[in-house]
Amino acid sequence: MSKNFEALDKYFEKGMALQTAITLLEWDNETLAPKLADENTANVMATLSDEYFQTYTCDEVKQLLDKCFEEKEMYSFEQQKILVELDKIYKNLEPIPREEYKEYAKLTAAASKIWAKAKGESDFDEFLPVLDEIISYQKKFASYRGKEGEASYDILLKEFEESFNMEKLDSFFQQIKEEIVPFIKKVVEKNDKIDKSYNQQKYDIEKQKEFAFWIAEYLGFDFDKGVIAESAHPFTTNLHNCDIRITDHYHEDNLESGIFSIIHETGHALYEMGIADNITQTLIGAGTSMAMHESQSRFLENVVGRSKAFWKPIYGKLQEVFKEQLNNVSLQEFIEGINKAKPGIFRTEADELTYPLHILIRYEIEKMLFADEIETKDLPEIWREKYKSYLGIVPENDGEGVLQDVHWSNGDFGYFPSYALGSAIAAQIYYHMKEIMPFETYLEEGNLSPIIEYLREHVHQYGKSKSVEEILQDMMNEGFNSEYYIRYLKEKYQEVYQI
Amino acid sequence: MSKNFEALDKYFEKGMALQTAITLLEWDNETLAPKLADENTANVMATLSDEYFQTYTCDEVKQLLDKCFEEKEMYSFEQQKILVELDKIYKNLEPIPREEYKEYAKLTAAASKIWAKAKGESDFDEFLPVLDEIISYQKKFASYRGKEGEASYDILLKEFEESFNMEKLDSFFQQIKEEIVPFIKKVVEKNDKIDKSYNQQKYDIEKQKEFAFWIAEYLGFDFDKGVIAESAHPFTTNLHNCDIRITDHYHEDNLESGIFSIIHETGHALYEMGIADNITQTLIGAGTSMAMHESQSRFLENVVGRSKAFWKPIYGKLQEVFKEQLNNVSLQEFIEGINKAKPGIFRTEADELTYPLHILIRYEIEKMLFADEIETKDLPEIWREKYKSYLGIVPENDGEGVLQDVHWSNGDFGYFPSYALGSAIAAQIYYHMKEIMPFETYLEEGNLSPIIEYLREHVHQYGKSKSVEEILQDMMNEGFNSEYYIRYLKEKYQEVYQI
Numbered sequence: 002m003s004k005n006f007e008a009l010d011k012y013f014e015k016g017m018a019l020q021t022a023i024t025l026l027e028w029d030n031e032t033l034a035p036k037l038a039d040e041n042t043a044n045v046m047a048t049l050s051d052e053y054f055q056t057y058t059c060d061e062v063k064q065l066l067d068k069c070f071e072e073k074e075m076y077s078f079e080q081q082k083i084l085v086e087l088d089k090i091y092k093n094l095e096p097i098p099r100e101e102y103k104e105y106a107k108l109t110a111a112a113s114k115i116w117a118k119a120k121g122e123s124d125f126d127e128f129l130p131v132l133d134e135i136i137s138y139q140k141k142f143a144s145y146r147g148k149e150g151e152a153s154y155d156i157l158l159k160e161f162e163e164s165f166n167m168e169k170l171d172s173f174f175q176q177i178k179e180e181i182v183p184f185i186k187k188v189v190e191k192n193d194k195i196d197k198s199y200n201q202q203k204y205d206i207e208k209q210k211e212f213a214f215w216i217a218e219y220l221g222f223d224f225d226k227g228v229i230a231e232s233a234h235p236f237t238t239n240l241h242n243c244d245i246r247i248t249d250h251y252h253e254d255n256l257e258s259g260i261f262s263i264i265h266e267t268g269h270a271l272y273e274m275g276i277a278d279n280i281t282q283t284l285i286g287a288g289t290s291m292a293m294h295e296s297q298s299r300f301l302e303n304v305v306g307r308s309k310a311f312w313k314p315i316y317g318k319l320q321e322v323f324k325e326q327l328n329n330v331s332l333q334e335f336i337e338g339i340n341k342a343k344p345g346i347f348r349t350e351a352d353e354l355t356y357p358l359h360i361l362i363r364y365e366i367e368k369m370l371f372a373d374e375i376e377t378k379d380l381p382e383i384w385r386e387k388y389k390s391y392l393g394i395v396p397e398n399d400g401e402g403v404l405q406d407v408h409w410s411n412g413d414f415g416y417f418p419s420y421a422l423g424s425a426i427a428a429q430i431y432y433h434m435k436e437i438m439p440f441e442t443y444l445e446e447g448n449l450s451p452i453i454e455y456l457r458e459h460v461h462q463y464g465k466s467k468s469v470e471e472i473l474q475d476m477m478n479e480g481f482n483s484e485y486y487i488r489y490l491k492e493k494y495q496e497v498y499q500i
Numbered sequence: 501m502s503k504n505f506e507a508l509d510k511y512f513e514k515g516m517a518l519q520t521a522i523t524l525l526e527w528d529n530e531t532l533a534p535k536l537a538d539e540n541t542a543n544v545m546a547t548l549s550d551e552y553f554q555t556y557t558c559d560e561v562k563q564l565l566d567k568c569f570e571e572k573e574m575y576s577f578e579q580q581k582i583l584v585e586l587d588k589i590y591k592n593l594e595p596i597p598r599e600e601y602k603e604y605a606k607l608t609a610a611a612s613k614i615w616a617k618a619k620g621e622s623d624f625d626e627f628l629p630v631l632d633e634i635i636s637y638q639k640k641f642a643s644y645r646g647k648e649g650e651a652s653y654d655i656l657l658k659e660f661e662e663s664f665n666m667e668k669l670d671s672f673f674q675q676i677k678e679e680i681v682p683f684i685k686k687v688v689e690k691n692d693k694i695d696k697s698y699n700q701q702k703y704d705i706e707k708q709k710e711f712a713f714w715i716a717e718y719l720g721f722d723f724d725k726g727v728i729a730e731s732a733h734p735f736t737t738n739l740h741n742c743d744i745r746i747t748d749h750y751h752e753d754n755l756e757s758g759i760f761s762i763i764h765e766t767g768h769a770l771y772e773m774g775i776a777d778n779i780t781q782t783l784i785g786a787g788t789s790m791a792m793h794e795s796q797s798r799f800l801e802n803v804v805g806r807s808k809a810f811w812k813p814i815y816g817k818l819q820e821v822f823k824e825q826l827n828n829v830s831l832q833e834f835i836e837g838i839n840k841a842k843p844g845i846f847r848t849e850a851d852e853l854t855y856p857l858h859i860l861i862r863y864e865i866e867k868m869l870f871a872d873e874i875e876t877k878d879l880p881e882i883w884r885e886k887y888k889s890y891l892g893i894v895p896e897n898d899g900e901g902v903l904q905d906v907h908w909s910n911g912d913f914g915y916f917p918s919y920a921l922g923s924a925i926a927a928q929i930y931y932h933m934k935e936i937m938p939f940e941t942y943l944e945e946g947n948l949s950p951i952i953e954y955l956r957e958h959v960h961q962y963g964k965s966k967s968v969e970e971i972l973q974d975m976m977n978e979g980f981n982s983e984y985y986i987r988y989l990k991e992k993y994q995e996v997y998q999i
Contacts, residue, residue: 018547021540022521029524036724038743041520041781048517052551225535244537282540 123400157415275461295423622899656914774960794922
């Protein structure tokens with residue numbers, strides 16, 4: 002190996018150690034840390050972020066990177082991809098003044114608690130000053146990073162999905178508006194047909210927990226390489242391919258929530274557990290993009306987890322655990338229940354069909370924010386108008402409205418579209434897999450490993466060494482195509498609702 | 501403030517952030533991390549330790565430190581103590597070659613898993629190579645650090661207790677041998693009088709857990725500043741005065757173990773929670789020494805927690821929780837049971853009276869090891885001989901013998917004496933407090949706060965800004981005096997056994 006690449010090793014090692022520590026602090030902060038620890042935790046995270054910043058923005062890294070690019074043909078496929086990733090990180094960090102980066106890290110480390118309090122008290126004004134600060138940092142950072150004339154929001158979007166700018170997303174969401182919005186109207190007219198009152202009975206938390214652990218293992222979650230904890234909002238944390246942590250939440254009066262959350266997070270976990278050993282703990286050793294990640298979680302949650310074939314071999318087990326509540330609920334009734342579509346105010350509790358409208362709303366709002374077409378103080382009102390217009394409902398208060406998502410407090414603007422893109426990719430993969438393997442038969446036989454193995458072989462193992470487009474092309478000879486998503490939603494709901 | 505002290509700030513900030521991250525990784529590794537994560541975790545910890553090493557050994561730190569010492573009269577009491585502490589860290593780290601420090605960090609991060617496996621399989625040979633490596637590092641490090649002619653073991657001891665070298669410890673343990681060893685013989689002859697069979701009945705784990713949380717809170721544990729988790733061996737982790745984590749373990753057939761472990765760890769936790777706000781997250785923001793820490797945990801566990809006065813107001817609650825098992829056990833019988841002395845093979849399960857002999861054995865072995873009088877391969881045999889000689893019993897295998905403690909796998913040689921010193925300090929504090937406050941009455945009234953507040957005021961708040969000797973002198977006008985410990989053990993056991 003070249004001495005130039007070798008000389009980068011110490012930076013990789015340090016960067017990765019700092020990244021791991023920061024990620025663990027975040028995980029710990031969300032799942033375990035005592036309430037009053039947060040101020041110090043924010044300081045520690047800011048200091049480590051500053052070290053991380055310095056590690057990858059120093060002159061020697063730039064010089065080595067340039068030299069390595071000059072001799073890149075001597076490197077392996079993975080090494081070349083690592084260089085590309087390092088170049089991205091360098092270009093992403095280097096334009097930002099160090100002090101601003103550190104102040105921003107401190108700001109966002111503290112902001113999620115302020116957001117949580119504001120949300121709990123349904124008081125948008127409490128969150129407004131910190132939100133304004135975050136947005137102004139994001140605008141500044143975008144201006145440092147972007148090319149002349151490039152729109153701020155496009156620069157932000159690129160951080161999450163390289164191949165989806167506003168132009169592409171506009172056309173994607175246009176299709177949702179044209180095809181799905183009117184379709185939802187037709188579907189919800191028939192909602193009386195579906196009785197899902199079983200879901201709101203009293204379900205013992207400990208039993209739910211046990212079932213969640215069981216179903217995670219059934220799907221392939223490896224407890225030697227991962228743990229399951231609890232948090233208000235389920236999420237996944239990945240340190241490396243032998244240390245993936247997911248969380249679930251349990252509600253006594255909502256059986257579905259815990260089950261489909263764990264299936265969703267297991268999808269994220271399997272992606273990260275499937276990263277090849279030779280690239281884990283390198284710059285390319287994680288899922289290639291947020292949309293691809295969401296495609297894996299939503300594939301498991303919706304395409305697999307809400308299908309009749311999936312539940313056929315295991316619904317009996319669920320009935321066994323909750324005899325009293327489910328004995329008189331047939332498999333068919335259960336499947337109808339878990340697929341019932343009903344416009345609601347919460348994104349995270351939305352069904353598969355109305356879900357993309359929640360994303361559409363956020364996308365439109367973020368676009369306007371970063372085009373300076375609206376002011377943050379008007380967000381609650383705009384939020385209500387959009388919900389009225391697209392979903393026909395209005396949240397009762399800001400806690401359930403504009404404050405419902407944590408993302409903005411983390412500075413994650415441009416992130417939401419990945420959720421809808423993930424659903425679309427999941428649908429596309431689904432039609433492909435149905436063609437090449439007896440997909441339903443596998444599910445009906447409780448034989449999930451050929452499905453998971455296929456995903457591992459064609460998606461998971463590569464990490465960031467392949468882009469979304471490359472993964473799709475190599476798998477099915479076709480790039481991203483949202484037609485499959487529209488088709489999937491229509492076919493599925495036509496069947497569930499028999500319309 | 502001087503610009504020299506200010507210039508040190510960035511080193512303090514970075515050192516503290518790295519220390520916090522390393523501590524959190526250790527905590528996580530012991531309590532939650534998945535099994536296969538350990539190799540990467542060891543690498544990450546080694547890298548962060550290397551950063552920590554560099555932070556405090558760089559030339560600028562040395563120069564600033566020298567300048568600050570020259571102008572030290574312009575600094576506050578706390579700042580002066582911080583400089584002293586920094587000087588200690590510098591002198592402790594600087595003589596070690598950076599590569600050796602890093603390799604050693606990696607070695608010990610991995611060693612505890614090797615030890616755990618060897619212990620589980622009772623296979624000393626499996627642990628022997630890594631133990632040899634650790635010891636040879638420790639000898640090397642001692643030779644780098646020590647003065648000409650200074651004994652290795654004295655150099656190690658100083659890291660844990662500055663004022664206790666072999667000379668002082670020899671005389672301390674001589675007293676134990678002369679006074680306590682024969683006393684134990686007299687006590688155990690009367691063991692038939694005490695029936696503690698109640699302790700081995702079946703105690704529901706969930707109920708034990710609930711009681712442990714309750715008693716921690718009763719003692720003053722603040723759940724806004726701390727958490728309680730589970731681990732095989734209970735321990736305390738302190739990040740700062742608003743983030744203290746303790747663990748407990750629960751055995752269905754051993755009620756005592758979970759209760760007294762939580763009381764013990766709560767003692768450690770209260771010490772760290774009581775550190776003053778103006779010094780937490782500084783170099784002096786933690787307990788002043790291991791012995792002082794153990795004095796606090798053992799004061800709570802033994803002096804308070806095994807007294808009749810303590811249980812008088814709360815034994816009814818314990819009986820309420822475990823009706824079936826304790827209804828026919830009187831308070832007097834319970835107190836006799838929890839104070840029964842019986843030579844056993846496990847240090848951590850030892851009663852208060854035989855406990856110091858476990859330490860004596862380890863002290864004598866470590867002394868010989870670092871004087872090159874024995875070889876590591878002979879440790880199992882030496883262990884058995886010492887146990888036979890001091891406690892009259894021999895462990896059945898090495899897992900229960902020489903492999904029972906984790907300390908050596910962490911490189912903690914010279915640490916064990918602190919446990920016995922802690923008990924001795926606790927006894928000394930006890931006689932002092934009895935003189936100045938209605939100690940027993942407070943306990944009997946369930947009014948613990950005057951006791952905890954007194955400790956907070958005279959011990960906890962100072963952190964490392966006072967030494968053990970300074971704390972004792974300022975509190976009671978007398979330095980460390982082991983006579984109190986001998987007197988305490990005799991008085992207590994004469995009462996319990998009525999001899």
